[in-house]
Amino acid sequence: MNPRDRLRAVSRRVTDPAEVLAQEATERVVDLVVNALDVNELAARIDLNALLGRVDVDAIVKRVDLDALLDRVDLNALLARVDLKPLLDRVDVNDLVQQIDMDALIEKTDLGAVIASSSGGMAAEALDAVRSGAVGLDQFVDRWVQRLIRPKQPWPAAPPALLAARAEP
Amino acid sequence: MSPRPPRDALVGYQGHYAGSVSRFAAYSIDLVVSTAVFVLVLAAISWGVRVVTGHDVHWNRSNVVVAVIFVLWQFLYFGYCWAVSGRTPGMALLGIRVVRADGTVLPPKQAVLRSLVFPLSFLLFGLGFIGILVQHEHRALHDLIAGSAVVYSWDARAAQLRFLARQSGLAEGGVSSPAVAKADPAG
Secondary structure, X not given: OOHHHHHHHHHHHHXXXXXXXXXXXXXXXXXXXHHHOOHHHHHHHOOHHXXXXXXXXXXXXXXXXXXXXXXXXXXHHHHHOOOHHHHHHOOOHHHHHHOOOHHHHHHHOOHHHHHHHHOOOHHHHHHHHHHHHHHHHHHHHHHHHHHHHOOOOOOOOOOHHHHHHHHOO | OOOOOOHHHXXXXXXXXXXXXXXXXHHHHHHHHHHHHHHHHHXXXXXXXXXXXXXXXXXXXXXXXXXXXXXXXXXXXXXXXXXXXXXXXXXXXXXXXXXXXXXXXXXHHHHHHHHHHHHHHHHHHHHHHHHHHHOOOOOOHHHXXXXXXXXXXXXXXXXXHHHHHHHHHHHHHOOXXXXXXXXXXXX
């Protein structure tokens, strides 16, 4: 037998059990470390924003074939699993509506035509005209009366409860 | 000088004290409506009596019974309307309603009291109504006695939306409004 081969055989007899021992020791250590770790706490300590800041999301997205991905997604099944109520509960609808410029919206969209067609048309227009005319004449008469009697203090515009209701946002 | 205020200003009038013209117009409509209903009911009674008994019934305006029934009907008409909804048909048409002096909803008892003292304002050539013109809260004598007031209740905001909608519809349809046509006859 070649002395070099003999040396290799001896070396293998020594290193193989050592390698097995090292493997077992490593697995044991890893088990111990993992069991000792509180993964939730570890995750909580990770600054995800900083981590994500280092990720080039655009590059990742460019590599994703969204069409193929969406073809595989069953949106109906996905939506069926979404509980919309708690989601909507978190939306401040009043705040949302207050941000809408209704006049601009009506002027720019067909909503105006919808409202016009659904609000009585000519009858509503005639009623508006009659009421507007009456209010205008009321104000006209009121101005002349106040010019004649010259009140010391300005007259209240509305009863207190209605004024308070108008003042509320 | 046009007496009509701008539309934007009208939006702010909801809840304000109603003026004399709106109130007078509403009362005139109510008088016509209540009288028409009264006459129709009398006619229906006459027809019913004639069908059942074969006798003709003639109602005379100078008949005391008819006059008393008419006055009672007026109390019922105004009192019931004010108690139930705070407004008569005429007031609904003009967009005004009766409220308590502080602006809260008029309770039925106060509505009935208002209808009972309402005739007092007609005394002395309608002097009781002068308060609608000169009283700082536009309250007539019957309002002061019953602790009520009349305010605008129509939704001027909706009226403005309808106005904008019509403007939008006209603009999209490429049709000029009469006002525009008048201002630009060449167009």
